[in-house]
Amino acid sequence: MSERLTPGSVTLTQLRAVFAGAPVALAPGWQAPVAASAQALAVRLEEGVPLYGVNTGFGKLASTRIPAEGLAQLQLNLLRSHAAGVGAPLPADVVRLVMVLKALSLARGASGVRVEVVEALLEMLALDTRPVIPAQGSVGASGDLAPLAHLALVLVGEGEAAGPRPAPIVLGPKEGLALLNGTQVSTALALTGLFAAEDALRTALVAGALSTEGAKGSDTPFDARIHALRGQPGQIRAAAALRALMSGSALRESHRVGDPRVQDPYSLRCQPQVAGACLDLIDQAAAMLGREADAVTDNPLVVEGGEILSGGNFHAEPVAFAADILALAMAELGAIGERRIALLMDPVLSGLPAFLVRDGGLNSGFMIAQVTAAALVAENRALAAPRSVDSLPTSANQEDHVSMATGAALRLAPMAENLANILAIELLCGAQALDFHRPLTSAAPIEAAHALVRGGAAHWGEDRVMAPDIAAVAALVRAGRFAALAAL
Template structure:
């Protein structure tokens, strides 16, 4: 993959996705004059001798405290050190890297008072794979993601820890080994680095990108389950969905039709099957998965806007020189988007689990009980379905909206907060649960189709079954199930199931 050149304020969702997946990148150098002018504006504003929040005053509730000129550098260093107060496990390295890219693009728009050399240090750290260790807990999603971003900023001044290509070492040691000098923050720079929504946004984008894989793979496993149950594809008829008009529903129905096209199992359903209607977990896939696709697309629009925005405070404007305090750091849009993604992930797993439950029930599926040739002696898929049910229930609990909560901070100066950070952070764990559910469905659906031999499914679904069978053989008798499940989950998480189907599945966004 070639190196991406990011135009500040105009980075596409595809570029953010590529960065999350490991693509290298750098800022378009055309941003630097505007960045330098913003830093010069800070100097001109200071020369007027007037109090300006965060530049020559204290922070939060201490905003009325004036800081002497001799202490301005200490002020910026102090805010970084005092606000680096996160706890919990280190955030995933891919998420921190994305957070740094988001911060670079925000600062590069020349409204934050940052010097070009500060951006150059961030870029150099990324080029050398020097990724700060950022504890995952401590942000309430307004006055920005202060604690997580402060840990990033602390690493830039040589404090804290850095993951250097997989080896965790002190920040100073990591910078020195790469030939980099730690930052001495200028006026406004400490505050600009740690103020903003980039931690929440990075986690929400990561959740969105994983949910894309989930949604696409669940369409494939849903089609395979329909085949296993000898379900009808009549509910996927375009005429039904065109009448309702929801784009996501129309798109997912088209994908399901294409996945099942040419199936001999489907053709057998037309001959003598007395069932008039299938259970909702099969019949209503376009309605449920289409609604999921629609809200993921809506969340993508919100997060793309946020990713290209400027969210620190105060903001620096030139002509005339002004530092304006506002509230762009309040992450309510991100919190709402994260809640939408959480609901989508929860429903993907919920519908999949219902299909698993249907397949193991001979009264509904017409297949051997628990998908084993000799039920009784063998338990087959009995307990994998229980595991799927447990994971779905966990996700239901986690899907409760984070954005409806708030708790005052900073002595009631920050009296309403978004809770976007943990609303977004939970998405990765929810996706992991859902990947496991889809992995179990993949095995169950493949097992169900095995029972229909010599009949075969469509070419697309037979490729899926062949890939699955290369990793996990058919279950002829009980064996240690955990390794089979782990292999299936790995296939699902990698996106290989959706890819091998060779179907143009609906994208969340371009």
């Protein structure tokens, strides 16, 4: 079933569906404002008004006037000269989301392009045309110029693409600039990171609850009265999710009375505080990216009354900040998860066999799986360093402050992959710990998580190759199978 998207009123739920491959259509009514903006631009051109990037050069060359006979060539030259990206191609699902965001932005009717340009983008989506867009080359200001140039070239019959191509179009005044100017690449990459972070947070709650059960930890720290006294919304929601995951556990009841431990280590006890703070960051990023996905981010813009204004909506600072806070959340979810893995390995803290295996010494159990998790945590910590504070001037200092949003968003995918593997290792360890407490059973959601793990990896009775087990459970993490067990 196709997603019918209304420019300016698109939801993150719709964009998730689009990212997953749902067909796309625009809601009726977008053509009139688009045509009106193109007409307003044509009128101003006839008046001979200097318009940036329409009848002038670009960047530092903005003071150079272009004669009427060179306007079409100007737009084509822009695409060719700016297609300077390098590196591996962006994934096809990200490119598809970029095209959708670009079509939505142009369909707002503030960019001065013709209806045919938007229709050409929609045709590429319908044909499953997949432009090859190198990942590197944007600093996240003046728009994602280089990557969007590689996309736009396909519209004019040039560039690289997989799949069938639409009939090429001839660009009118400003249309090349409108296609290149905008934050659609950085936004699509950040949205991809957002979707992964949302799933990872739910998975982390499931993994944390499973580890708590495996370590015979207490659910008292998740009591609603504790979190109400602090008032942090994410913390309150995370605690509620943990209570729901552990409600009705026979294993928990078995040690409610007589357990000599007064308090669990922080990695168990402070889960609502850490996961809740991460949840608040993810929600903040979602709000920022939701607005950006709906936005018009090129320049100059045709505003109400037909006036054409130059501004800076292409500066992707909101996207850079959103990506940075998503990176912080992902790094912390992995960091506390690795500490729970280490706790389960330690018989002094967990009361379980060392490294979660019988016949320790002869068997090493999960010893090196924890080392792998530690390596991934260290990598994510390095990747989490903020990118939004790092600006390098470009275009002979005309573009003297840039956001670095595209690089900030690009690093989210490897961070999400690292986090999926950390969570997979924790889920494997938690399931192994639960096995040692049989025949006692946990709550229904925890037992469902245990069954998912065991569907991909058998109980660890003696040493075997660990990597396939991690890969199998990580695939379930990426597919959202564990995330579906946690309600937020």
